[in-house]
Amino acid sequence: MSEGTLPLFEVFVRAKRGLSHVHVGSVHAPDATMAVRNARDLYTRRQEGVSIWVVAASDIVASSPDEKDSFFDPAGDKIYRHPTFYDVPEDVEYL
Amino acid sequence: MTGTAYSAYVLGLADDALIYSHRLGEWLTWAPQLEEDMALANVSLDLIGQARALLTHVGSLDGTGRSxxxxxxxxxxRDFRNVHLVEQRRGDFAQEMARMLWFSAYQKALYAALAGSADEQLRAIAAKAHKEVRYHHDHAAQWVVRLGDGTQESHAKMQAALTWVAPYVDELFDDSAPGVAEALAAGVGVLPSSLRxxxxxxxxxxxxxxxxxxxAVPKWRARGGRDGVHSEPMGYLLAEMQHLPRSVPGARW
Structure with a gap:
């Protein structure tokens, strides 16, 4: 059996409580239940996580590299979107 | 102290884990998928961890001080006390899952029962190992369900695998194995048949x-492993497993 015949799942692992799940890689598996188990064996061998999410790679809708120009470049010159134009009062220590 | 008397019982548990660990290690690069290579290696490593702790304990129990x-x-x-089930050659993947299903179910019940052992060391090893074998059982069960309830071919192979493993099951529950009576008398062990x-x-x-x-109930049954009487594959397994330390005594990484 070649791995190519099994669907691909993307794996997200939460390192500890309070952090969000972070994409760590992908696994092949016959279904989602087995994918969680395969992910456990591949990505949490060294106590990297306390929770695992998997999602079928085919279910992910992603932006296309071809759309990079129209998607991301327009934000480049809009410096006013960064909150850097406020004067911080001296007495406010943590902001 | 009846230490020496029941060490044979613990040795049986240790050798089951050690020999099955070796067999599972043989799957590396042969599993149906890369992910399964990892899964089987993980199970194998869990088992060798159990074997190490149990063997170390045996060395102190039997008074020989062996490491x-x-x-x-x-x-x-002839000095190995494992059951025939774990020494059988690596078959197809369905056979491995059938073997793992029975063995992990057995270990799960065994380690749960050993939580009440009078031997503190054994109790601690069992508590840690129980979590591990619960996962092994889950892994085997997941695959048995998928293969059984899969295609016509996988169903047939999984069914054949259950038939293949059947003659090796009874030996796990043999109360006449060495050290069992002593382990029971000392409140250390579990009566194998009570797990059945x-x-x-x-x-x-x-x-x-x-x-x-x-x-169907098999026409023959494996027996003798706990007394050191093994089947043909065992010699080959030991030759491979023991070759290096025997050829180069004291070899270190």
């Missing part, structure tokens, strides 16, 4: 979910 390595590498075939009902129910539930049927 885990002495016991694993410097004993001959729970283990069988465990396996039968998975088999039913997998749309498979339990095989």
């Amino acid at each position: 885990e390595d002495d016991l694993a590498y410097l004993r001959d075939e 009902a729970a283990v069988s129910a465990d396996v039968e539930a998975v088999v039913a979910e997998a749309t498979l049927t339990m095989p």
Whole structure:
């Protein structure tokens, strides 16, 4: 059996409580239940996580590299979107 | 102290884990998928961890002071106390899952029961190992269900695998094994036959979910492993497992 015949799942692992799940890689598996188990064996061998999410790679809708120009470049010159134009009062220590 | 008397019982548990660990290690690069290579290697590593702790304990119990390595590498075939089930050659993947299903169900019941052992060391090893073997059982069950309830071919192979493994099951529940009576008298061990009902129910539930049927009662049964009488594959396994430490005594990484 070649791995190519099994669907691909993307794996997200939460390192500890309070952090969000972070994409760590992908696994092949016959279904989602087995994918969680395969992910456990591949990505949490060294106590990297306390929770695992998997999602079928085919279910992910992603932006296309071809759309990079129209998607991301327009934000480049809009410096006013960064909150850097406020004067911080001296007495406010943590902001 | 009846230490020496029941060490044979603990040795049986240790050798089961050690030899099955070796067999599972043989799957590396041969599993149906890369992910399964990792899964089987993980199970194998869990088992060798159990074997190491148990063998070390045996070395202190039997008064010989042998280390885990002495016991694993410097004993001959007749001194190994594992059941025939774990020494059988690597078959197809369905056979491995059938073997793992029975063995992990057995270990799960065993380690749960050993939580009440009078031997503190054994109790601690069992508590840690129980979590591990619960996962092994889950892994085997997941695959048995998928293969049984999969395609026509996978169903047939999984059914054949259950038939293949059946003659090796009884030996796990043999009360006449060396050290069992002593272990029971000392409040240390578990009567093997007392685990049978729970283990069988465990396996039968998975088999039913997998749309498979339990095989007929086998016409022959493996026996003798706990007394050191093994089947043909055992010698080959030991030759491979023990070759290095025997050829180069004291070899270090």
